[in-house]
Amino acid sequence: MTESMTEAAKAKLLRSLLDGQLPDEHGRFGPFGGRFIPETLVPAFERLTEAVRTTLHEASYQAELAAELSDWVGRPTALSPMRNLSRRWGAEIWFKREDLAHTGAHKINNALGQALLAKRIIAETGAGQHGVATAAACARVGLPCVVYMGEVDMARQAPNVGRMRLMGATVVPVTSGDRTLRAAIDEAFRDWVTDPEGTFYCLGSALGPHPYPYLVRELQSIIGREARAQMLAKAGALPDCVIACVGGGSNAIGTFHAFLGDPSVKIIGVEAGGRGPGLGDNAATLTTGRPGVLHGTYTLLLQDADGQIQETHSVSAGLDYPGVGPEHAMLREIGRVQYIMAGDDETLEAVKECATHEGLLPAIESAHALVGARDWARQNPGTRILVGMSGRGDKDMPTLQTTLLANDGVLS
């Protein structure tokens, strides 16, 4: 299929996307997307799709969301020139500071938007950033909240588990499957299928069955819209390159969307390269995956020849997922976005470099984008690079204690 799409077909898909025609009425982004769900959930998805269609762009909903994003989340987040990294890398580096958003990452944009749509929330969480954002949004909106989290992730993201509990959420440890994000999504679906009428599933990334990829993209696109306007105001020009990390892909799709129609802007997504290119050693779905269906959507997956989903590895919990949002699969297919990998070790080095030289501790997820930005800067000296700084790294202290701080005398 990858080989069979003509240049004309690719151009047509990009035009449809820019015209707001995608996803189509079947929830498809070209060949990707759709809605592969148990029959029990079909009525709930029809209700959700209808609610999204009638409410998402409605004036009173948009006004309430805008007020909360401003007064409670702290938007617009800053666009920061990174003077020291710019000097070190020989390019003009800017960060879009989602790490400054309330609860410490871009996840709050989506969680708040969905909470305003919902009556009761079921959330799954990998890094815990989405769980914390959902717990906070539910507390703010006045909804009970249940969060499913793999017990492996609970251990490596312990501070976030405590934060969620303090904000009144019930955190359910997931002990099935691989005990990470993917198993948490399986369990959240099982909860939903048990009470499809009384539950709202607050899906944390731009993946899953239609309309989630669309809903999450719409709620996260504020990142790129703000960044594009701020860039024009502060730098007087568009960036030459926009770079963000990709796990499920919500921060990246939110950052990229406003720039897709700017042909001069190179767009790069950076996936978790983990320990290396072998199956099971990384979470680089877009660079090494094949198409299939997982969690209700047809997209690129890390799977074996028999269609069994593979375990993934990444030092960052938030990128440790064997699938990716279907819109990214299409953007890769049509060549509008280039997807590359950053490995565990070079990413941890980037965490250290950014913290040491800019006084900013990035989330390990976001630091993958820094690796891509550094490499692109070195190949394209003097260019202007916008990096999606999707979250702050405080939550990663347990991992950093056993990695950077364990074997680096400078920082300890």
Add this chain to the structure above:
Amino acid sequence: MSQSPAQRLTQSIRDARDTRPALVSFLTAGYPSREHFRADLATVAEHSDVVEIGVPFTDPMADGVTIQRSSMGALAHGVTLHWIIDELAAMPPVKAPLVLMSYMNPLLAYGLDKLAADAARVGVCGFIVPDMPLEEAGNFEVALRANGVALVRMVTPVTPPARLKHLCDGAEGFIYAVTMTGTTGKNVTGADDALTAVGSYLDAVRKQAAIPVCAGFGIRGAAQVKVLDPHCDGVIVGSALVETLERGESVAALLDGLRGGTA
């Protein structure tokens, strides 16, 4: 024989229904033992009217703990869809018609057109795909129809009346009526009014369906079958059978008990 595989499936349930609800029994392929799969399948088929063979998948999102465990166990034994097709091809035909239950991704990896032809060749009469609603069924349903194999449609207690009619129209084999919201392996018994509600839901499904209606999810014992008997054409038992196989207990005793016989 002029009967298509899908018609054979329907007929087997109707033949049983003349005296009692048909029994559709589920086992996961190659679990608890890969070596004994053919023997297990033959025994289950001997005491059932339809056998549903589970294709293991890493992310069985509609299943409860028992079938999650059996899927992981089968995968650990190296069970694949290719292996299942090869096993069925190599063993003597069993007494009851066979249905394959699989999530979408293993089917896609196999190739839908090739699978429809291979499955028909080894005696598979139908498929059940829990994460493939009608809207996404197009290509696969076409491929199966070309081989006379049924794509069994599921309906649930929360399916609205208009959709129920839509699902029943043109359905083949039998209708899989999910008795309750939730995953497999729970227990459908509870308050009497809950069972009454299941009964009237099944009656409504039967009114729409031109083919037999089988009730599944949460059926574990003869007492439940007795309550459901007036409202359905067959019952589907899964987790209870998998647990019986795991414990090494008598499959015949469980299944004959569910069929209202001795045990």
